[in-house]
Amino acid sequence: MDTENKDDLFSIRLNNEGAAHLLRFAKQVKVFMIAGIALTVIILVRDLIALLRDRPAYSDSFFRIFFSIYPYLSLATAIAFILQLIYYQRLGKAVKYAIEYSDEAGFNKAFESLVKGIWFAFLVTGFSFLFVIGDLVVIIKLWNK
Amino acid sequence: MDQENQPLFGLSIDGQAASTISSSVQWARILAICGIVFGGVFVLLGIFFKTFMSKTMSMGGGLESDTVDKNAALGAGIGMVIYILMGALAILGNTFLLNYANKTSRALKTNDSAMLNSGFAGLRNYCAFWAVIMILCLLLFLLSIVTMGLM
Numbered sequence: 001m002d003t004e005n006k007d008d009l010f011s012i013r014l015n016n017e018g019a020a021h022l023l024r025f026a027k028q029v030k031v032f033m034i035a036g037i038a039l040t041v042i043i044l045v046r047d048l049i050a051l052l053r054d055r056p057a058y059s060d061s062f063f064r065i066f067f068s069i070y071p072y073l074s075l076a077t078a079i080a081f082i083l084q085l086i087y088y089q090r091l092g093k094a095v096k097y098a099i100e101y102s103d104e105a106g107f108n109k110a111f112e113s114l115v116k117g118i119w120f121a122f123l124v125t126g127f128s129f130l131f132v133i134g135d136l137v138v139i140i141k142l143w144n145k
Numbered sequence: 146m147d148q149e150n151q152p153l154f155g156l157s158i159d160g161q162a163a164s165t166i167s168s169s170v171q172w173a174r175i176l177a178i179c180g181i182v183f184g185g186v187f188v189l190l191g192i193f194f195k196t197f198m199s200k201t202m203s204m205g206g207g208l209e210s211d212t213v214d215k216n217a218a219l220g221a222g223i224g225m226v227i228y229i230l231m232g233a234l235a236i237l238g239n240t241f242l243l244n245y246a247n248k249t250s251r252a253l254k255t256n257d258s259a260m261l262n263s264g265f266a267g268l269r270n271y272c273a274f275w276a277v278i279m280i281l282c283l284l285l286f287l288l289s290i291v292t293m294g295l296m
Contacts, residue, residue, distance in 0.1 A: 012163070012256050014156040021265040028272045035279035042286050088272065098156065108162030111169055114268075118172040125179055129186075136190060139224070140197065 014107070019099050026092035033085040040078045047074050060141060066134045073127055080123035087117030158261075163253055170253070174246035180239030187232030195225035234278060241271035 014022075051071055058064045091113040098107035158166065249264030251257065 012158045012252065012261060013258055014158070015258055015262065018258065018262040018265050019156070021262060021269045025265070025269040025272050028269065028276050032272055032276035032279060035276060035283055039279055039283050039286070042283070102156060104156055104159070107156050108159050108165070111162055111165040114169040115165060115172060118169060118176055121176055122172070122179070125176065125183060129183060132187065132190070136194070139194070143197075 022095045026096040029088045029092035033089045036085045077127040080120045084117050084120035087113045170246045170250045173242050177239040177243035181236050184232040184235030188229050191225045191228030238274050
């Protein structure tokens with residue numbers, strides 16, 4: 001970023017409306033985090049029970065590979081999703097603190113958490129895509145049997 | 146807006162933060178576009194799923210009775226609805242993120258505080274949207290657990 005641009009950026013200030021949006025974000029992100037973690041735990045437990053209960057020996061190579069990586073993929077998705085929520089929550093917390101105490105340095109630093117949260121959101125999206133494609137292939141293969 | 150909030154005008158975005166926000170905007174834009182494409186693929190899969198199932202059923206598909214045929218049709222219908230619904234939700238949710246990215250990026254380029262507010266509103270909407278979806282999913286899970294317990 002060039003110096004001229006950097007100087008211009010100093011003139012952007014957060015006004016009341018923007019602060020209100022960020023404070024509401026901080027509140028909503030808490031709900032998002034609690035509900036998200038609860039849902040992730042439920043899904044993980046459900047998948048784990050299903051895995052322990054039935055472990056059929058698949059003759060199809062795709063089924064074998066997909067169902068052997070499924071628990072790891074599921075766990076990786078859950079971890080990435082929880083980390084995404086943690087970073088979003090950190091952003092909410094830092095922004096709320098900065099607004100309440102007019103902490104400019106803290107406010108400016110808070111957005112680093114958003115970048116990290118978005119990186120993890122990428123991972124979650126990628127993993128979800130793999131799940132959907134895998135599920136679709138499984139459905140099609142089962143249907144053709 | 147009350148007067149207590151007036152000191153908020155003191156919070157300015159410095160060069161370092163602008164660069165961080167700019168980076169978050171770039172990633173958010175890529176994520177939103179990927180999410181929207183992903184949602185579109187979901188919708189297409191839903192349509193493909195229904196078409197594929199209908200074709201298989203009309204060819205016989207190894208199904209032996211009318212009951213099985215009806216159940217399969219119902220399953221295909223539910224599958225299609227789930228895929229299309231998931232796709233629509235992904236598109237809608239990521240539109241909020243794209244809003245955040247576009248508006249915040251414009252705000253940083255033009256030093257427009259009002260636009261920055263709109264950008265933050267987009268981020269808030271994105272978060273609120275997924276919070277509601279999470280709660281709905283949790284309720285659906287609880288409902289399915291209760292239903293299975295009653296059966």
